[in-house]
Amino acid sequence: MSLKINSEEAAAGLRFTEITDEKFNIEAIVIRFITELDEKDSQLYTFVTSLLAESNAKYPDRAQLAARLAGLYGAGLYSIAYRAGDKLVTGLAVNAISDSFTIDKENISDECAELLLDCIFSPDMSGGVFCQRYFDQKKRELIDKINGAADNRHLYAVNRSGRQAFKGEPAAVNLPGTLENAEAITEQTAYEAYNRLLDSAYISVSFIGEGKNVKAKELIKERLLKLCAERGRDRQTIRSFVSPSKCKSEPLKLREEIEQSQSKLIMYFKTDSDEFFAHKLMCAMFGGTPFSKLFSNVREKLSLCYYCQSSYADLKYTMAVDSGVEFGNEEKAEAEIIRQLEAMQNGDFTDEELENTKRYLRSGALANYDTPEGLNTWYFYEHARGTEYSPRQVIEFTERLTREDVIRSARSFKLDTIYELVPQDAQSGGEENA
Amino acid sequence: MREDRFDIVRDERTSRSYKIVHHSSGLDILLAPMKDFVQTSAMIGTKYGSVNNCFKTDEDEDFVRVPDGIAHYLEHKLFENDDSDVFELFAETGADANAMTGFENTIYLFSCTENFCDSLRILLDFVQKPYFTQENVDKERGIIAQEIKMTLDLPKRRCFFELLNAMYHVHPIKIDIAGSVESIEEITPELLYKCYDSFYDLNNMALAIAGNFDEEEALAICDELLVPCKDKKLEVSFPDEPYEVVKRRTELKFSVGVPMFEIGFKCRPAEEKLMVKREVEADLLLSLLAGRMSPMYKELTSGGLINSELGREVFDSRGVFSLILSGESNDPDAVLECVLKHIRLARENGLDRAQFELLKKAEYGMTVRELNTPDGYAENMLAFHFYGLDTFELQRRIAQVTFEDIEKALDELIDTENYSISIIR
Known part of the structure; x- marks a missing residue:
């Protein structure tokens, strides 16, 4: 190479x-x-x-x-x-x-x-x-x-x-x-x-x-x-774009209506901990892989949705869970998403799940070496985080994480916002007129 | 020493090459080692997509018509073995696995940076081991229904399928790949087995591998796991599609900010062996007519009829060939008038030869980029192989195409009486 x-x-x-x-x-x-x-x-x-x-x-x-x-x-x-x-x-x-x-x-x-x-x-x-x-x-x-x-x-x-x-x-x-x-x-x-x-x-x-x-x-x-x-004066060099978002004291729940076929459900969880690598790993185990808690339970076991995934916005210390569910099933999906996060918080996952997720992240990080786009994005966000780690270095940090790190990460996340965009008319997503 | 026949496919200009092994099981295996890369991408595909809804084998007395969306449903269900979920197996190797169903093909793939051999074993094993029960088929229905509903909330996609329905009378291309919430209700384990047994024949499939892997190791796994299939004399039937469009205009309400439109010119389908040639000609023709350098684009944008986006697509499949323009406009009918006017003007005044040469250069650049990742290389090898061609065919065709070919294509392809417009507002 x-x-x-x-x-x-x-x-x-x-x-x-x-x-x-x-x-x-x-x-x-x-x-x-x-x-x-x-x-x-x-x-x-x-x-x-x-x-x-x-x-x-x-x-x-x-x-x-x-x-x-x-x-x-x-x-x-x-x-x-x-x-x-x-x-x-x-x-x-x-x-x-x-x-x-x-x-x-x-x-x-x-x-x-x-x-x-x-x-x-x-x-x-x-x-x-x-x-x-x-x-x-x-x-x-x-x-x-x-x-x-x-x-x-x-x-x-x-x-x-x-x-x-x-x-x-x-x-x-x-x-x-x-x-x-x-x-x-x-x-x-x-x-x-x-x-x-x-x-x-x-x-x-x-x-x-x-x-x-x-x-x-x-x-x-x-x-x-x-x-x-x-330029007239010296510009400050930006070392980091990290700006944590404070969790609301009480979760906010909002529901809006629009003409559509399927409800969109988005939940935000926030942390005040800066354990970036643990959060990335926890988030992937929770809902970032095709064998995650959310995929296996909300999609595969309960058939509630086609997609239900989590992503971690590290610059804001915020994890979002994003799903499309049948109208009327929003509460059921919300409850199951919370239940699965609780499972993570209670350490209800196997060592195999932990190792498999680490392997999945390892493969994903290494794949960045194969495309100019991947490396460009990787190093831009490294700078945004105020770090200069290579994909291989991040893999090393992730490898060292323990189940306790993951549990601690999961426990640090609190529910902040629940947003539902539901169909105005659950029966139709469009009407032919010509 | 291997006894399988093989061919080496070479691009004379760049000296790039890959190998096609005609495996004794009936499967063609396309191998492109890329040692500088970290990843390896493997994909096995079958020439079976949503349009193949009427077929017979030597076990059938007559043609069988299966429910819409069954190829896609089958793809979902193949990810489940009798004792495990395939994603869980891939989780143990670290590979990122996925599958996709198109109009003509279904592809199962993974990419990995380690444990390639284990992942290849999983891939070859699960595509050859269907396991459908009433229970697991029923369980999938809710998931796929949500996938279908998700796509119903995408107005651009709906506009496209409305266009296909306005253009095509009976060709199954007009049916959504995933079917409908109603059509998937009819899918049973027996029907899934019927489709699997008919189309998942290694003679009807191919495996493409590109990236950082060892050829001999890959072939040894193929030797071990591939089970030869009995040739069932598969026949696929397509209804006779009339030349004319169904209707010129279709409109759907879906409360969008700015109305969306898709304008499609229905053309005579290309012969399979001439498909790539036709595609190259059609693509260049569309760029000359409606690309950023064209008078049509200039009039549409400067007149405020569209914003700066004017989508162009050569949409083809077996028995289908059409040229599509798409975008957003507060007056889609005026856009259509402008498009028709400029086609007429191009016929009267001729196309721009200098622009043709520039576009050829741009097309060449595009083909160079496509082969620079294991994913892109594997995908290209497989796609062209299914048309009986090699992946360098596109570059060769681009090099060969002449201005006169494009002038001829303008006459042969576009019939300004045979178009449809789909509008969503």
């Missing part, structure tokens, strides 16, 4: 991470802007980065940019936006096959890097603000997205419940944002947000792939170092 990983804080507020392995046949560059989650700015930053990916001053027409990307062997250039704890991550990324896999060994990696930089630093402007050409389209698209938030009922339930589970915290901020704020965005406010983003964000850049794009890396580094040097 020729994997090499190198991270450096290149300047105040600027971090470079290089992940290279000769077995990969692509080169990817991800530029992330990390800011605090905030109701108004998060929407603006997300909007602005999506606009930047549409065109730039050199390729002001979307079709021109698409043609350029096609000519670079179908390179992908796209914006990113997601939440990590109480932080917002926005940015742009480019990826393409590595130069050695092009038909005539052409150099496309430098051009990909230049295209990415042009999109970020040379947007298509008119009269000192973003050009209206795609501004209007992207604004309409944002409004459509907000209006269509419930189209995917499962995601809608996840978002709605998250707002309640993290009420009063930045993590409750809904990424598409509010309709009112979206309608108020102008070319001017968007351009101001763009400048604010470049000026204030902590910037984390990852280079992932075969690693032969030396000049491309230099181009990116040089330009971002210049940006940081130009």
Whole structure:
């Protein structure tokens, strides 16, 4: 294995991470802007980065940019936006096959890097603000997205419940944002947000792939170092995104109705313990594998659902249990989920279950070594947690955990929020009219 | 020395290769060692999917029609042995196992980073040992009913199946892979055995392995566990599907933020051996007509008829070939008009040759990426093998396709009188 990983804080507020392995046949560059989650700015930053990916001053027409990307062997250039704890991550990324896999060994990696930089630093402007050409389209698209938030009922339930589970915290901020704020965005406010983003964000850049794009890396580094040097003041380096969410004194229970066929049930449990590795293991044993407590009991034994799974949001110290159940069975499923967590708390699991789960996690962690995406995500979240562990190191820590660690982890979780999204009319999920 | 026949499949340009062993049991085994990788991915599949609902073997006097969704139900139930749950067996090896049923195939797979041989044993053992009882079949019904209901809450998926129902009169492609809550009520252990015995014949199946594994070890396990099947002379029947669509428009209410649409052009099905060629041509044609560089896309987006997403899909199967455009719009009928107008304009004015060359390059890049993980490699080998082709066929076809082929495809594939639009609002 020729994997090499190198991270450096290149300047105040600027971090470079290089992940290279000769077995990969692509080169990817991800530029992330990390800011605090905030109701108004998060929407603006997300909007602005999506606009930047549409065109730039050199390729002001979307079709021109698409043609350029096609000519670079179908390179992908796209914006990113997601939440990590109480932080917002926005940015742009480019990826393409590595130069050695092009038909005539052409150099496309430098051009990909230049295209990415042009999109970020040379947007298509008119009269000192973003050009209206795609501004209007992207604004309409944002409004459509907000209006269509419930189209995917499962995601809608996840978002709605998250707002309640993290009420009063930045993590409750809904990424598409509010309709009112979206309608108020102008070319001017968007351009101001763009400048604010470049000026204030902590910037984390990852280079992932075969690693032969030396000049491309230099181009990116040089330009971002210049940006940081130009910024008016030093930006604080973010060491960790961890921001534990405090458990409510009494669990909150909410029920909403919507036109759908199946109820969506989401439960949140919170801990105040920082035993990250134990929580990951406990959560996997509880509901993160096809042989977990939830899978074996809620799905297989009671046939209550098709999916019932738990996931641990380590940056918020929060475990979510997510399920789709027949209307009318919500209480039964809730009771069984609680019963299975109690089983974990009482140590009602075998050593075999414990070892099998460790093995499952081991396999999952090692699999990250095989894809650029896996390694990119792994090391980004390591940084978000304030650590630098490799998958193999995490496996070692997990191996050392005992059943007592798992029991202690399970006992530290308290029920915080129960959210049910139930069908308005249990009989129908749609009606033919033409 | 092995006596099984084998072929080496090679990509001349990259010198990549893999081996196909024609095992004495009847199973074809596709082997692609990737020593630099940590993972190994193994998948065994059968040419049996949701569309195969009418068939006969030499044990039947006439064709048997089975309930909708039975191939998918069978996939669920095969994960249960007489004495254990298969997931629990995989838990002991650390492998991540799964299965999936499609329109034409059912695939059982695992990926692992250790204990490959033990996991391969489990895979080969459980797919050859069905265990269906009234009790365990009944137990699964609730789970699958919830899976079906989950998909009913996905408006995009419903829009797609509504489109298939508007386009296809009798072809089983229009039936949801999992069937319906009602159709799965008819499924019995006897019917499951009937389907299993007919389709889970090693001659009708293939095994693909890619990643960090030892070929000889894998083949030794195959020698030990594969049980030759008697050829039952399986015949599959498909009804005669008329050329014309059923109806041009269908609409369903489902309270979505912005109406969703799927526009499908029903084409004449491709001959099996020409399927990949046709797919490549159709894919490039759709990109030229409706991709980000096209005048159609420009008019749709700049006019505000759609947001920046316009989905394109070449949807094909045995006896089915269609070109589909999808997206969201407050005026799907105006989108349809715009699409038809630009197809007519492309016929009158011709397609863009320079864009064709760029898209060919982009397609080539896509094929390079697909073979860079054990999962992707195994999946590709299996999918192409089921069409009697090797996984490098796509790259070869892309290299060979000419602008004139695409111009011809525009005439042959798209009939602007033979389309349907499905709308969800």
